[in-house]
Amino acid sequence: MVKFGIIGLGKVAHKFAHDLALVDGCVLQAVGSRNLKKARKFATEHQATQFYSSYEEVAADPEIAIIYIATPHVFHFENTMMCLHAGKAVICEKPFAMNLEEVEIMIQTAKDKNLFLMEALWTRFIxxxxxxxxxxxxxxxxxxxxxxxxxxxxxxxxxxxxxxxxxxxxxxxxxxxxxxxxxxxxxxxxxxxxxxxxxxxxxxxxxxxxxxxxxxxxxxxxxxxxxxxxxxxxxxxxxxxxxxxxxxxxxxxxxxxxxxxxxxxxxxxxxMIGNGYAHEIEEVKNCLIAGKIESDKMSFINSLELMKTLDLIRSQVNLTY
CATH class of the missing domain: 3.30.360.10 (Dihydrodipicolinate Reductase; domain 2)
Incomplete structure (x- = not known):
């Protein structure tokens, strides 16, 4: 059984959690929000075993194999790195991070720690x-x-x-x-x-x-x-x-x-199955069972090339963060 954690409990996380229940061999172990009431409500709605008032507590849960990150874009790098350093595999919502440098660090860290990491670009698996x-x-x-x-x-x-x-x-x-x-x-x-x-x-x-x-x-x-x-x-x-x-x-x-x-x-x-997130969840499950650190369908190279292109477009239109 692959046990998932979720941090960032907005609309997309609800859809993801709903579909997680549709995938055999996967279960929602814990969810985390800065708002404990929100975490408790989410956990009750989606039958999570645990709920926490911080992301760090989710990452520290010894039962969790992989954490789905659904926080706002600017926090993807910080949240992913925190989870990787806690020894957890990660599936992080798109965009993977805010720029190429952040994506390169995330990928290198996953490689160094031999942990699975994937950008949750669900379109690839539909x-x-x-x-x-x-x-x-x-x-x-x-x-x-x-x-x-x-x-x-x-x-x-x-x-x-x-x-x-x-x-x-x-x-x-x-x-x-x-x-x-x-x-x-x-x-x-x-x-x-x-x-x-x-x-x-x-x-x-x-x-x-x-x-x-x-x-x-x-x-x-x-x-x-x-x-x-x-x-x-x-x-x-x-x-x-x-x-x-x-x-x-x-x-x-x-x-x-x-x-x-x-x-x-x-x-x-x-x-599609459910909301459409079940297909990427199935891929993640299969990769973890096989001991892979990246998906063949949504590989590290795929994410790197995508972010390179996004960075180039931002530079052309003078879009900075």
Whole structure:
């Protein structure tokens, strides 16, 4: 039985805990919050064995094998390092950290301590994403020439929200822009050229970010993230023989539409288990049982290349934290 701990008990943590109960061989051992009442309520709702009023107590629980970190972006590095130094494996929400240097330190520490570490980028494990990869490997739509993907909605303007507050790593790029970027890197590799523009708020976070990328094989990606308007939230892959559309919301879609040139489109349904987090939990469980320190699907290299790209875009749009 793989025993999990959770620190940072917001909305995503609730979804993760719900799905954890759906995965055989996994159990929620303990949860931690700075607010003991919140921790107690969360533990009761999700049948956790223990609850604590500090993250450090979760990391010190001898029963726990791995800790899921769902705190705001700016705390990912600090929380991950604390858990690793306490001898715990870690699955940390995206973005993995705030910059490449932090990610490099986290990964090196995991290697030095022989502990499993993975960025919790759930899109990588969603059945529809795996199906798209399979279709590409089968050359279903031929050579990919372009990816167009966007993620946008009208976000809160509350200056204390983690989405808006600069001190909490706010902005569309790290919160939702990471998804169209990730799907492009996953399918096309690391970009060889990237050009970005953004609309910054008065507080210095990006409200809107547009990116154009070129890849080694000549393919391009046109990507967008925004807190200012609702976009289609789809990802479209254009190939020499046709088109694949990952329907909204593409980052955890359950429907793909395939359109081969000159033929009628057809739909592929790929249902998720629970909220969609069960698939990454299953991967984590299997990696721990196998004694791995990284996932083949969401490897250290994957996280490093993703953060390199995010850092480059931030430098181009003058987004600093």
């Amino acid at each position: 059945p529809s994403t795996l199906k798209v990869i399979e279709l590409m490997e089968q050359n279903t739509i031929g050579k990919i020439h372009s990816i167009q993907a966007n993620f946008g909605y009208v976000a809160t303007t509350d200056p204390t929200s983690r989405l808006i507050a600069r001190e909490l790593g706010g902005g569309s790029l790290l919160d939702i822009g990471i998804y169209p970027i990730f799907i492009s890197l996953l399918l096309l590799g690391t970009p060889v050229e990237t050009a970005s523009i953004a609309q910054l708020s008065k507080t210095g976070i990006d409200q809107h970010c547009a990116m154009l990328m070129k890849f080694k094989n000549g393919a391009t990606a046109i990507l967008e993230s925004t807190f200012l308007t609702m976009t289609s939230n789809e990802a479209a892959l254009y190939g020499s023989k046709g088109k694949i559309t990952m329907q909204a919301p593409f980052h955890h879609t359950e429907k793909i539409v395939v359109e081969i040139n000159g033929t009628e489109p057809y739909q592929i349904a790929s249902p």
